[in-house]
Amino acid sequence: MLALFAPFALAFAQDVQVTLRVDFGALQRAPIEKQVSLPRGSNVVDATRKVAEVEQDWLCCSKDDVWAIDGVGPDTRLDRYWMWKLDGRMGPNFPVKHVLSEGERIEWVYSGGNQPVKLEARAVSLLPAATEIAVAIGAERALVGVSHLCRVPPGLDVPRVMSTTVDSDAWSMGRIDTFLREAVARGESLYQLDEERIRALAPTVILSQGLCPVCAVTPGDVEKSLGKEKCAELLVLSPRSLSDVAQNIRDVGQRLGRESAATIAAREFERRLEKLRALPAPSPKPRVLVLEWFEPLWVSGEWVAEQVEVAGGLPLLAGAKDPSRRVEWTDVVAADPDVIVLAACSMSVARAQRELGA
Known part of the structure; x- marks a missing residue:
């Protein structure tokens, strides 16, 4: 009978x-x-x-939720050189008023010298390409x-911290296009951020994009939703x-x-491009049309068109220095492409094939 009540007794302990x-690091203390x-x-x-009561040679205090340790020497400036971890998660982004649970571990770390402790990266990625990059350079644990x-x-x-009212799996491209244009005309955001959850995750950086107002959440959307959050840097990829x-x-x-890993990955990316550019170009060059949307028709430009050039093709209707643009079927016929590449924005190959079948 007592065993049945053990969980309840524990709850009221x-x-x-x-x-x-406390790791004193450069101070050379145990x-x-x-x-x-x-x-x-x-x-x-x-x-x-509690610990300060029994360790009189150091004292912990807080000011505006920025932690410092006092009493370690006149040359130690307090509020910039100490950070704390809670079960391996770096503060001070985690609130100091966090209520502790049984078995939790708090760790203080001193950076040494006159440099602030560098926070362990905690990234919220609102852009699939940024997530792919993070994984490619071995930084997936930072997500x-x-x-x-x-x-x-x-x-x-x-956790997923962003959603949209657009049902891209069920809606046709035509319906999606109409919905997006009408929402933009009304000044409505196409994406919803879980603001409360993002704040609870305490990111040091938020990864977003600044190229397209409909393809993914924009910096303006992020700042509007999380403008009061000063702990996270907004990195915009464009x-x-x-x-x-x-x-x-x-x-x-x-x-x-992951600077070293990223440098290696970027150099390998550039090396592969150089290798492709060095290959003999076909003659004549195939005329290539890349469609990123089918209803209405949108042609890819910029770095997508540049890929066509690197591969030895001639991009049609939008070049490497041109933004993506809407075209008509009459433009496609007049361009007379040898190859049409279907690269549906934000859709899988299977989903794009369903669109074509419809």
Whole structure:
């Protein structure tokens, strides 16, 4: 009978046990690690005060939710050089008023010298291409939130923090186009951000795009929804050329703490392009039309058209220096393409094939 009531007794226990560790790093002092017992409902502030009671040579305090450790020497400036982790997640983005649970671990880290501690990257990616880059450079563990269209590796549980009212699986391209144009005319956002969840995830960087107001959420949408959040940098990817794509790889790597891997990936990308450019060009060059939307017709330009050029083709109706543009079937007939590439925006091959079958 007592066993049946054990869970209830545990729930009403008076104390929780947590572990607190201080790593002094460059100060060349041995780390301090203690298990402390705190009243249920205690937060990070309470935990550090508890340890300060028994370790008089250092003192923890907080100001405006930016943590500092005092008493370690006159040359140590407090609020910039200490950061804390909660179960491996870097603060101060996690609120110091976080209520501690049984077994949680808080870790303080000193950066050393006069440089602030560099926060471990926590990225919310609202752009599938940015997510692909993060995975390619081995930064998938930095992803704490992604959009509804992003693909993540199997086994990686990342919450979806963006949605849309557009049902791209069920609606035809014509219906989607009409809906998007009408929504833009009304000044409505096409995408919904889970603001509360994004704030709870405490990202250090949010990855977005600035090329197309309908293809993905825009920087304006992000700033409108999360303008009060000062902890996260907004990295906007707007590639108009293949060299811009390479730079985007480097930019994402720099923000996610994978600079070396990103540099290697970008150089390999550039090397492959150079190898393709060095191949003998066919004569005559095949005339290639790339369609990114079928109803109405939209032709891809910029870096997509540049890919056609690198591959030895001649892009039609939009070149490497031109933005994507809407065309009519009469334009397609007049252009007389040898090859038509169907590259439906935000759709899988199977979904695009269904559209053609309709």
